Amino acid sequence: MDLTSSQVTDAVRGRTVIWPIGAIEQHGPHLPLSVDLLLAEAFADEIGRELDAFTLPAQPIGARSLPQSGGGLYFPGTVHVAGETLIRFLRETISSLAALPMARLVVVNGHYENEPFLFEALDQVREQGLLDGTEVFAFSWWSLARDTFTDLEIPRFPGWHAEHAGVTETSLMLHLHPDLVTNQRPDHDQPPRAGIYLHPIDVEKTTNHGILSSTSGSSAALGEKLLRHVVDEATTLVRDGKGLLLACIQPDRRRTAAPEHRSIAQPEGKRS
Numbered sequence: 001m002d003l004t005s006s007q008v009t010d011a012v013r014g015r016t017v018i019w020p021i022g023a024i025e026q027h028g029p030h031l032p033l034s035v036d037l038l039l040a041e042a043f044a045d046e047i048g049r050e051l052d053a054f055t056l057p058a059q060p061i062g063a064r065s066l067p068q069s070g071g072g073l074y075f076p077g078t079v080h081v082a083g084e085t086l087i088r089f090l091r092e093t094i095s096s097l098a099a100l101p102m103a104r105l106v107v108v109n110g111h112y113e114n115e116p117f118l119f120e121a122l123d124q125v126r127e128q129g130l131l132d133g134t135e136v137f138a139f140s141w142w143s144l145a146r147d148t149f150t151d152l153e154i155p156r157f158p159g160w161h162a163e164h165a166g167v168t169e170t171s172l173m174l175h176l177h178p179d180l181v182t183n184q185r186p187d188h189d190q191p192p193r194a195g196i197y198l199h200p201i202d203v204e205k206t207t208n209h210g211i212l213s214s215t216s217g218s219s220a221a222l223g224e225k226l227l228r229h230v231v232d233e234a235t236t237l238v239r240d241g242k243g244l245l246l247a248c249i250q251p252d253r254r255r256t257a258a259p260e261h262r263s264i265a266q267p268e269g270k271r272s
Contacts, residue, residue, distance in 0.1 A: 013101040016053035016238070020044035021090075021118065023062030023111035026075040028165040028211040030184040032177075033077045035169055036062065040110030042176050043141045043230060047106065050235040059093075062086065063113040067201045068192040069161045070112060071210040074203045083117050090121035095130050104135035106238065112161065115140050137238060142168070144233040145226065153222060158213040162191035166213035168226060175223030187214040 003011055022037030032038075041058045048055040064080040065072055073080075081089070097105060109118055122138055125131055142160045150157045154167055163169065173181050188208035198206075206212070 009101060012054055014103045016048075016051050016104050016106060017056065017097065017100065017102045018044045018048045018051075018053050018106045018108060019056045019059070019097070020108045020110065021059040021062065021114060022109075023065075023114065024060055024077070024079040025062070025065050025070055025111065026077045026210045027169065028071075028184075028186060029209050030182045030186065030215065031165055031170060031173055032180045034060075034180075035165070035173060036111040038110075038177060038180075039141065039169065039172055040108050042172070042227065043110070043234070044106075044108040046227065046231045047108065047234050047238075050231060051106075051238060053106070056097075059090075062111040063117055066113055067198065067203065067206055068194070068196055069212070070164050071207045071212065072201070072203060075210045086114070086117045087121045087124070090118055091124050094121060094125045095128070098125065098130040098134060102134065104137060104238070106234075107136070107138035108234075109138070109140040112140070112164070137234075139234070141230050144230045144237075146229070146233070149226070149229050153225065155217070156214070158191035159194055161194040162212045164212040165210060165215070167215055167218045167222070170215045170218035171220065171223035172226060173223065174218060174220040175227060178220065185215045185218065186211050187216055188212055189214070 020037075020040035020043070022034075022040040024033050025036055026033060027035045037058055037060050044055050044058070047053070061079055061081055063083055063086050065078050067074075070078075094105070094107075107118065107122075109115055118138060122131075122136060126136075142163070145160075157163075158166070170181065170185075186208050188211050190205070191213045192206055
């Protein structure tokens with residue numbers, strides 16, 4: 001947050017503010033605990049550069065890991081808060097952000113289990129009327145990856161719920177933070193099915209040391225392709241205003257302006 005209190009109001013007026021949220025969660029023996037946080041930051045920074053937006057510091061603590069989507073709490077290192085705590089934190093944070101005269105808030109989620117709590121918090125803030133006049137675009141980065149991309153690039157794709165510490169996260173980390181990835185490439189040949197809660201559960205069968213799918217085929221090149229694909233999808237949605245209520249009545253020149261037309265007085269990707 002390199003703006004002063006006296007600068008921030010004018011600096012963000014009519015602009016886009018981006019907030020990445022992630023988690024500290026186990027990601028097997030080959031990836032760091034910070035994967036969900038680092039990926040949310042990376043997508044937010046890239047989107048911020050494209051949209052000439054302000055990017056906030058990332059929120060590092062998320063919802064509890066679940067066995068069918070994150071391996072559960074059976075592996076050391078995961079830090080979490082209860083769902084009701086996360087909703088309250090997100091609601092109060094978004095409420096305070098809504099006091100800024102920004103045109104839109106973009107929330108980029110990097111942790112699978114955060115999503116329902118994020119959407120609930122946003123809807124509670126909306127019901128309070130605090131988002132009147134503000135566009136909100138919140139998503140988990142994988143939600144913008146088209147089926148055409150996974151069909152072409154990832155054979156035997158297990159579904160995003162099971163892509164925990166698998167080929168996509170490993171590839172993104174190899175592209176963005178190769179120094180944090182070990183040489184191990186573990187696979188799990190029986191990814192869990194989506195939308196099922198099991199108790200008791202045998203983590204030795206549902207995961208391979210916390211991995212829910214396969215890391216085979218992961219590469220920095222695939223990670224770069226996926227990053228660019230998701231960023232392109234996100235920036236297109238914001239610039240075109242598709243699905244945003246105010247887009248038709250409050251057009252933003254930044255949506256349609258080519259990058260070379262941006263004002264040099266407002267640096268790209270600035271962190272507020």
